[in-house]
């Protein structure tokens with residue numbers, strides 16, 4: 001299966017759309033209920049960060065099929081302010097927006113691969129992968 | 133515009149106001165305006181007002197820019213016509229036709245007055261057409277905006293409907309949530325819950341999230357806020373409907389719900405709430 005979908009994230013209803021798209025693909029790929037829930041929750045966190053901290057952006061949702069293993073890869077991109085201190089942002093409870101500050105660190109624990117590239121003044125790109 | 137200042141239209145409208153008005157009304161009646169939605173009297177009054185404001189505005193000789201101040205009065209009037217048409221159930225086309233239908237009677241007079249001078253007639257008609265099209269577009273814009281406002285209001289009403297607080301038992305409330313727990317909804321939910329706690333003097337509130345598909349950190353934060361507020365009003369909350377996969381995900385996320393009593397199902401939560409309120413449940417012998 002080769003699937004690739006880009007969704008733009010401009011409003012909180014787009015965040016709902018992202019969750020739905022990710023859930024649907026996870027079901028199609030045969031993810032277990034627990035893994036569906038984990039990747040959908042991670043997607044929800046990053047989509048909301050893209051919207052709230054990144055000023056909006058896009059997510060690229062990709063189904064991976066490497067023969068022996070299948071998975072989902074999500075790439076969130078924005079051209080917002082960027083994250084000045086990645087280590088700090090990834091700390092449990094760190095927030096600049098009055099949230100719980102658990103979104104980034106929590107998502108990292110929910111997925112198998114987590115990669116973050118951010119430049120101040122240019123934007124942020126976060127890639128997560130969940131294997132089936 | 134070459135006609136600026138020399139257009140015959142202001143003069144024609146002034147001199148032939150009554151005829152233009154009669155023609156225009158006739159035009160709309162013939163086109164089959166829906167008399168079930170709008171009385172002829174009302175329409176006549178709207179046309180008369182339009183004509184008066186149009187004649188006023190056009191004296192300034194500005195046929196091109198309806199953003200300028202002299203057009204404000206007519207635009208306000210059209211906005212209110214458009215709004216009332218929206219509410220009465222007219223289509224956008226019918227609404228815009230109020231303005232478009234003004235062309236025929238106006239052009240007829242222009243032809244009568246300028247018939248010999250083809251070039252001037254053409255220029256007058258062109259600039260008038262342009263102007264009237266802009267005014268018609270304006271009514272469509274307002275129509276659209278009014279519709280959006282209606283939809284927004286309906287959404288808000290729906291949101292209130294979709295967060296009902298129900299009394300399960302003496303002193304026990306339940307709040308079943310279905311769908312996404314966003315900020316606006318949390319606000320409404322919290323308000324109606326707190327109000328019901330006060331009204332009923334309830335000690336226990338069960339928040340059931342069986343119908344919430346995703347619990348992320350924002351949802352968790354909203355739940356925590358609601359629980360804290362209820363506590364301040366003297367009621368303890370139980371969160372029910374936490375399915376195993378959600379429980380696990382919450383743990384990985386690292387959100388701390390340890391302070392809150394949680395139950396897998398609404399039934400379990402209800403039993404606990406009854407116990408806490410001092411009720412004992414037993415099956416009567418005869419029913420066995």
Ligand SMILES: Nc1ncnc2c1ncn2[C@@H]1O[C@H](COP(=O)(O)OP(=O)(O)OP(=O)(O)O)[C@@H](O)[C@H]1O
Nearest residue numbers: 049053054089095096097099100101102103104349
């Ligand atoms: N795309 C982004 N662009 C800029 N800053 C970001 C972005 N994503 C995260 N951050 C920064 O990292 C911090 C931590 O993010 P995290 O998602 O963990 O917490 P939060 O969004 O503040 O709260 P929540 O627990 O509700 O998610 C944010 O407060 C913000 O300062």
Ligand SMILES: [Mg+2]
Nearest residue numbers: 045049103104
């Ligand atoms: Mg976040």
